[in-house]
Structures are given as structure tokens and as C-alpha cells.
Amino acid sequence: MPWILRGLSNGVITSKYPKKMDSYGDSHHSSVKVQTEYLASRDTDLEGLCPTGAIRVELGRPRIDLGQCILCGRCVDRAPEIFSFSTDFETARLSRDLLVVPPSAESTGELANLKSALADRVRRFGNSVALRHIDCGSDGSEEWEIAALTNPVYDVQRLGITFTASPRHADILLVTGAGAKGMSDSLKETYHQMAEPKVVVAVGTDAISGGTHSNSAAVVAGGIEGVLPVDVFVPGSPPSPFGILYGILLAMGIALDGGAST
Amino acid sequence: MTDLPLNIQSTSVSTISFACLTEARIAAGDRFAALLALPLGEQIRLLSVTSCFGGFNVIECDLETAEPTYPSFDAATPMANWYARRIFDLYGLAPSDAATLDPLIARRPCQGLHQSPEKTGLTPKFAESSRPSVIGEGVFKIPLGPVRSGVFESIEFVVETPGEEILHVEPRPFYKHRGVDAAFFGKSAEDGALIAERVEGIAGVAHAIAYCQAVEKLADVEIHMQAELVRVVHAELERIANHLESVIRHCEASAQAVAYARLSLHKESVMRLRSNICGHRFSRGVIAPGGVTTPLLLPPAEVAKKVAEIEKSIDRDMTLLMRTPSFLDRLRGTGVVTPLQARLFGALGPLGRGSGLTEDGRISHTYGAYKHLGFLPTADAQDGDAMSRQMIRIDEIANSFHLLRQALDDLNNMEHPSQNWKVELEVKDGMSLGWAEAPQGEVLYAVAIEKGRIKSLAQRSASFHNLALFSTAFPKDITTDFAFIEASFGISVAGASS
Ligand code: SF4
Numbered sequence: 001m002p003w004i005l006r007g008l009s010n011g012v013i014t015s016k017y018p019k020k021m022d023s024y025g026d027s028h029h030s031s032v033k034v035q036t037e038y039l040a041s042r043d044t045d046l047e048g049l050c051p052t053g054a055i056r057v058e059l060g061r062p063r064i065d066l067g068q069c070i071l072c073g074r075c076v077d078r079a080p081e082i083f084s085f086s087t088d089f090e091t092a093r094l095s096r097d098l099l100v101v102p103p104s105a106e107s108t109g110e111l112a113n114l115k116s117a118l119a120d121r122v123r124r125f126g127n128s129v130a131l132r133h134i135d136c137g138s139d140g141s142e143e144w145e146i147a148a149l150t151n152p153v154y155d156v157q158r159l160g161i162t163f164t165a166s167p168r169h170a171d172i173l174l175v176t177g178a179g180a181k182g183m184s185d186s187l188k189e190t191y192h193q194m195a196e197p198k199v200v201v202a203v204g205t206d207a208i209s210g211g212t213h214s215n216s217a218a219v220v221a222g223g224i225e226g227v228l229p230v231d232v233f234v235p236g237s238p239p240s241p242f243g244i245l246y247g248i249l250l251a252m253g254i255a256l257d258g259g260a261s262t
Numbered sequence: 263m264t265d266l267p268l269n270i271q272s273t274s275v276s277t278i279s280f281a282c283l284t285e286a287r288i289a290a291g292d293r294f295a296a297l298l299a300l301p302l303g304e305q306i307r308l309l310s311v312t313s314c315f316g317g318f319n320v321i322e323c324d325l326e327t328a329e330p331t332y333p334s335f336d337a338a339t340p341m342a343n344w345y346a347r348r349i350f351d352l353y354g355l356a357p358s359d360a361a362t363l364d365p366l367i368a369r370r371p372c373q374g375l376h377q378s379p380e381k382t383g384l385t386p387k388f389a390e391s392s393r394p395s396v397i398g399e400g401v402f403k404i405p406l407g408p409v410r411s412g413v414f415e416s417i418e419f420v421v422e423t424p425g426e427e428i429l430h431v432e433p434r435p436f437y438k439h440r441g442v443d444a445a446f447f448g449k450s451a452e453d454g455a456l457i458a459e460r461v462e463g464i465a466g467v468a469h470a471i472a473y474c475q476a477v478e479k480l481a482d483v484e485i486h487m488q489a490e491l492v493r494v495v496h497a498e499l500e501r502i503a504n505h506l507e508s509v510i511r512h513c514e515a516s517a518q519a520v521a522y523a524r525l526s527l528h529k530e531s532v533m534r535l536r537s538n539i540c541g542h543r544f545s546r547g548v549i550a551p552g553g554v555t556t557p558l559l560l561p562p563a564e565v566a567k568k569v570a571e572i573e574k575s576i577d578r579d580m581t582l583l584m585r586t587p588s589f590l591d592r593l594r595g596t597g598v599v600t601p602l603q604a605r606l607f608g609a610l611g612p613l614g615r616g617s618g619l620t621e622d623g624r625i626s627h628t629y630g631a632y633k634h635l636g637f638l639p640t641a642d643a644q645d646g647d648a649m650s651r652q653m654i655r656i657d658e659i660a661n662s663f664h665l666l667r668q669a670l671d672d673l674n675n676m677e678h679p680s681q682n683w684k685v686e687l688e689v690k691d692g693m694s695l696g697w698a699e700a701p702q703g704e705v706l707y708a709v710a711i712e713k714g715r716i717k718s719l720a721q722r723s724a725s726f727h728n729l730a731l732f733s734t735a736f737p738k739d740i741t742t743d744f745a746f747i748e749a750s751f752g753i754s755v756a757g758a759s760s
Contacts, residue, residue, distance in 0.1 A: 003520040003521060003586070006524060051449075072456050077555070135414070137439070138463070140463045140754045143414060144464060144507070151526035151529075152527050163412070177440075178440055180437065182368070182438060183408065186437065213442070213445055217444075218368065218440050219441070238544070
């Protein structure tokens with residue numbers, strides 16, 4: 001009996017997101033922004049600044065591949081006139097190219113096609129989806145953030161999102177980890193067991209590009225895309241629960257702009 | 263650093279005396295902590311690390327890669343083979359008389375190797391498993407995993423059971439091996455900290471501290487007290503989050519829905535506080551060689567206020583949980599690790615402390631600001647069951663709050679709270695050992711630096727060490743207890759399989 005009373009004692013704590021923006025979600029670092037007017041001189045080694053090789057300078061214009069960025073903050077610290085943290089957690093995108101900021105004209109042009117193609121596929125999901133998670137070499141933190149989605153604050157059940165143990169009942173596969181070779185067979189098997197239509201979400205920078213393990217012989221080159229086709233990319237090391245939730249909403253075809261603004 | 267009360271006593275010896283000197287240390291009462299391998303070009307350096315009063319004894323020997331074998335010391339500790347298997351998985355280096363070399367952290371043919379067994383001329387002696395199966399009527403082997411039902415890390419447990427009782431469990435963490443040690447090779451000292459944070463992501467602060475302390479020893483610098491205190495704040499919040507997670511997993515397994523929801527809520531508050539004070543929910547990018555990259559982003563007094571609020575709500579719910587019979591009944595007598603086994607295997611962290619061991623690196627091998635902070639007396643829970651481990655964790659949560667109060671108070675009283683976070687350091691060539699007490703127990707880093715870069719590195723998490731005890735915790739447990747035993751061990755698979 002005492003537990004029942006306690007269950008009621010906190011009042012409303014559940015986030016209203018995505019109906020309403022959540023102020024906590026926007027309170028910590030979620031990605032890095034690049035000052036677009038900046039023209040790098042030839043002798044500043046901006047690329048060498050980044051420990052994961054996420055910064056690329058083309059014709060003096062620095063760009064960041066958020067699929068490789070681990071948000072270490074070094075670029076923000078050393079070159080604050082060019083790089084700054086962004087707290088916008090809606091960082092998930094429908095293609096690998098769209099993770100590069102500022103995005104190129106081609107990648108944004110492609111977006112409309114990607115969106116309609118995905119929307120066609122996921123129409124049958126209706127208002128509820130079942131998620132299956134599989135770890136392919138994470139550092140353990142992504143699992144915490146995914147599991148957090150079921151806590152009373154995020155409570156994703158309110159949005160028709162449930163977790164399932166059986167791949168056969170799953171609509172969306174959440175994949176974490178750098179793509180450990182030892183998990184490749186299990187990953188493929190899980191994917192094949194899922195019925196069509198199915199959507200794959202790569203959760204975290206490790207899953208997208210291997211992150212700090214990208215050069216390891218023990219992981220598949222290029223993250224889990226080296227094993228499976230990926231539909232939604234959620235950057236972050238690890239991404240926050242809100243960031244993951246946004247990725248799931250994209251995968252359901254009900255979100256939002258999917259990278260149109262950046 | 264001669265003024266440190268702690269010593270690392272390093273002895274370089276020949277291959278022949280390596281095993282017997284290690285055996286002698288264990289016979290003299292040292293706790294066997296780790297056997298580590300550092301590939302150094304033409305040679306592989308083996309380090310046996312044993313813990314003694316106030317420090318570590320390190321015995322080193324260099325093996326030529328042309329003839330890479332060493333005598334085992336399996337007779338002195340059951341852990342020797344556990345470590346030998348790991349080193350064989352990583353570098354194809356095996357003791358001449360190994361008991362078994364079953365794959366442990368990487369499935370052969372070796373992945374992520376610095377050096378393949380083909381190159382060293384060694385081939386695995388056994389295929390998948392050399393363990394003779396338990397023979398009896400109706401005994402079957404059930405593989406649990408590697409893909410688990412639920413949001414869990416991948417690991418396989420091969421369970422041998424006649425139906426209800428568990429006769430043997432063999433953990434196989436190798437599926438998600440990432441070759442983490444090799445990821446450090448060639449990196450700058452600064453970049454090393456970023457990788458260390460990701461070895462065992464849920465204990466990244468402790469890993470980064472252990473790594474940085476190894477590097478700082480080589481640079482021979484003193485870290486500012488402000489920075490040491492900020493490290494404590496991040497490390498203790500990490501501990502609280504991890505211990506809560508362990509209790510949450512217990513609640514989940516015993517279908518305590520409200521307790522599960524309440525404690526998940528408190529854990530979320532802790533994660534939010536962590537992000538509020540540094541911008542990252544796992545405090546990444548904060549700990550760096552020489553100190554911390556950023557002071558607390560909120561005034562210490564304000565952090566202290568939030569900490570006090572969280573403490574109060576956790577305390578209320580924990581008190582009730584520990585009076586809920588349907589919950590406690592599942593933990594009592596479950597997954598017993600006897601004090602004898604704990605000592606024999608050198609169990610680490612809450613696992614060891616729940617079985618009567620007293621060592622806590624923050625006190626016995628003190629470092630950083632812990633030297634100046636007071637600890638509360640520890641719980642008297644040493645039955646070795648899931649219940650004892652749970653009580654230890656709850657007690658440690660209280661202790662972490664106690665440390666947070668002191669650290670935040672000290673930071674509040676500092677004269678220049680907004681400066682002196684980081685000292686510039688020049689990392690000199692050499693090898694050194696760093697350690698820290700993670701929520702899971704002792705973390706060790708052996709780091710070799712050459713020309714300012716990491717030449718070689720070997721890390722060992724408590725999760726890897728403690729996993730060796732997992733199969734000993736099933737003397738008569740039934741399959742339905744499995745989830746409790748797993749939760750009470752609190753092992754991070756990422757750390758164990760790295
Ligand atoms: S914040 Fe991202 S882009 Fe910047 S240096 Fe770190 S990893 Fe590279």
C-alpha cells in the first residue's frame with residue numbers, strides 16, 4: 001500500500017515533448033554549430049583539432065560531420081570564433097550526408113525524397129510502434145539513455161511506443177555500438193526476423209561511424225551501416241533520451257522537419 | 263612524486279622468475295589485481311599487479327615477440343588463467359602451461375589484434391569451449407544471449423541446467439569486443455582521456471581519472487585542489503547513478519513497478535544534474551590530464567542544494583524499499599559469493615565488500631581530494647548474497663552524498679573558484695600505473711608514453727575482473743534467480759569485453 005501512495009505523490013512529471021518543447025532537452029550540449037561566414041586561412045590546422053576527424057575544411061569552409069563528432073568540445077574551446085555548442089537535441093537525420101553541418105545543397109535537396117520514401121514505408125505502423133534494441137559494441141551508455149525513455153519523465157508509452165523482446169513483433173530496430181564484428185551475425189539475424197515494413201535507427205556516433213573505435217580491427221568499417229541499411233541516424237556520444245526520442249519519431253514518419261533547418 | 267603516501271613498487275625481472283615472484287607476492291598476502299600486457303614493438307611487456315597495504319607491487323618482464331611465452335602462476339590464484347585468456351585473445355601470447363585458453367573477450371580467429379596468433383606461431387589449443395560438460399540425466403545447455411530480451415548490453419551466458427537448478431554458468435562477453443586498448447596506441451595524452459571515458463561508458467569518469475593519474479605521474483605535476491574536488495563531484499554523481507541503476511534492475515526483476523518508476527525518476531534527476539554542471543549527462547570531456555576542462559557550470563552552493571533534494575527523495579524511497587518483504591525475499595540468500603571465494607578471487611567493489619572484503623580504493627589506495635575528505639562508516643553486510651551487495655550499494659550512495667557535501671562545501675570556500683582548473687603538463691617518456699575506484703570497483707591503467715604519445719596501454723575494469731566470479735555465485739540457485747544475480751553483480755559488459 002505505501003508504494004501506491006508514493007506512486008501518486010510527485011504530480012505531473014512527464015514531459016510534453018513533442019507536443020511542446022521541453023526546457024531540459026534544450027539545456028545541454030547536443031551538437032556543434034559552425035559559423036558559416038568563416039573562411040579558414042591555410043595555416044590554421046582545424047582538421048587536426050578534432051580527435052575523431054569530424055572536421056573537414058573544403059575551400060576554406062570548415063564543416064563538421066556530426067556522425068563522427070563525439071562532442072568533446074575541443075573545437076569549441078580552441079576556436080570559439082568558428083565552433084559553438086548547440087543545445088538543439090533534434091539532431092537525428094534521414095541520411096548520413098545530412099549529418100554534415102552546415103549541410104550542402106545536394107543533401108538538403110535529397111531530403112524531400114527520403115522523407116516521402118520513408119513515409120510510404122511506415123504508413124502501416126499506424127499510431128503505435130514496437131521497438132527492438134540490439135547492442136553491437138556500445139560503451140554501455142546508450143543502453144542507459146534508451147532505457148530512460150521508459151521512465152516516468154519520458155514515458156514513451158504515451159506516444160504509442162513500446163519495447164518488445166521479439167524481433168518478429170518489432171517495427172523499429174534501435175542499434176547501438178560501433179559495429180563489433182562479433183555481433184554482425186546476430187544483428188543480421190535479428191534484422192531478417194523482423195517483418196516488413198521495418199526501420200533501422202543507428203543510435204549514437206559509435207553506431208554511425210565507429211566513433212573513437214573507427215580504426216579498430218574488431219569493428220566493422222563505417223559503423224553499423226557496414227552491416228545493415230540504416231534509415232535514421234542519431235548522433236551523440238551518447239545521444240540524450242530526447243535525442244533518441246526524436247530519432248524514433250522520425251522513424252515513425254511523424255516527425256517534424258528531419259534536417260530541413262540547420 | 264615522493265611525497266605521496268602511496269607506492270608503486272616496480273621490479274623488472276626475467277621470464278623465469280616472473281611467475282615465482284608473483285606467486286611470492288600473493289603468498290606474502292598481496293591481493294592479485296591484474297596481469298596486463300603492453301605490446302612495445304619487438305617486445306611484449308607483462309605486468310603482474312598485486313595490491314598491498316598502501317600501494318601496488320608491479321612485477322614486469324619483457325618477452326621477445328619472437329618467442330612469446332611465459333610460465334603461468336595458475337597455482338597461486340584462480341584469476342591467473344582468466345587474465346591469461348584475455349591476453350591470448352588480444353595478443354596471441356599464452357603461458358606455456360595454460361589450463362585453458364577458451365575465448366573470453368574476443369572470439370578467435372582473433373579480432374582487433376595488435377598481433378595475430380598466426381604471426382606469433384601460436385594457435386588456439388581449444389575450439390569454442392574446453393570445459394567438460396556437466397554430465398547427468400536431462401542436463402542441457404541453454405545459451406542466454408548474446409541478444410538479450412530488453413535494453414541490455416550483449417553478452418551470452420551458457421547455462422547448464424537440468425530444468426530448475428543451475429549447475430554451471432559460463433559468461434561469454436566476447437561478442438561485443440571492440441579492441442579498445444589498441445584504440446589508444448599512438449594517440450596524444452589528451453586524446454587518451456576521451457577514449458578512456460568510452461571504455462566502460464557508465465563509469466567513464468572513473469576510467470578517465472585512472473588514466474589521467476597515470477599520465478600525471480609521468481608528467482610529475484601536482485593537480486590544483488579545485489580540479490581534484492570537481493573530479494570528486496563528477497565521480498560521486500557517477501557512483502550514485504550506477505548504484506541506483508543496479509537497484510532499479512533489481513526492482514525490474516522483482517516486478518516492483520512503483521519502486522522501479524520512482525528510482526528511475528531519481529536516477530534521471532542525477533543525470534540531469536550531471537548535465538547541468540558540465541553540459542554532458544555522463545560528464546564526458548571534463549576530466550583531462552592536468553585537471554578538468556571546465557569548472558562546475560553552476561555555483562557550488564546551488565549544486566549542493568540540488569544534491570540535498572535528490573538525496574532526500576532517494577532516501578525516502580530506499581527506506582521503504584528495504585522494508586518491502588516481497589522485494590527482500592528475492593535477494594536474501596541469492597547468488598552467494600562466500601568470503602573465502604571473494605578473497606581467493608580478489609573480488610572488487612561492492613561485490614567484494616558484500617562478501618566481507620573492506621578494500622575501497624578511495625580509502626586504502628587514496629588519491630586526489632579523497633585524501634582530505636571524510637567517509638562514513640560502512641555497512642555491516644557481508645553475507646555475500648545479492649542482499650548484502652544491495653545494502654552495500656545503498657550505503658555507498660549515502661557515503662557519496664556525504665562526500666559531495668564536503669567537496670561542494672570546500673569548492674564554495676575556495677578563494678579563486680573560477681581559475682586554476684588545469685595545469686599544463688609535459689608528459690615524459692616512461693611507464694606508469696594509474697587507478698581509481700569506479701562504481702564497479704577498482705580500475706587500473708598501465709600507460710607507456712613515448713615522445714609525448716601513447717605507445718602502449720593496458721586497462722582493466724572491475725567488470726572484467728568480477729565476471730570471473732559469476733559462475734561461482736550459483737551454488738544452488740534456480741533459473742528464476744538469474745536476473746537478480748546478474749543485477750547484483752552490476753557488471754558492465756563494455757568494460758568486461760573491451
Ligand atoms: S566537439 Fe566534435 S567536432 Fe569538435 S573537436 Fe570534438 S569531436 Fe571534433
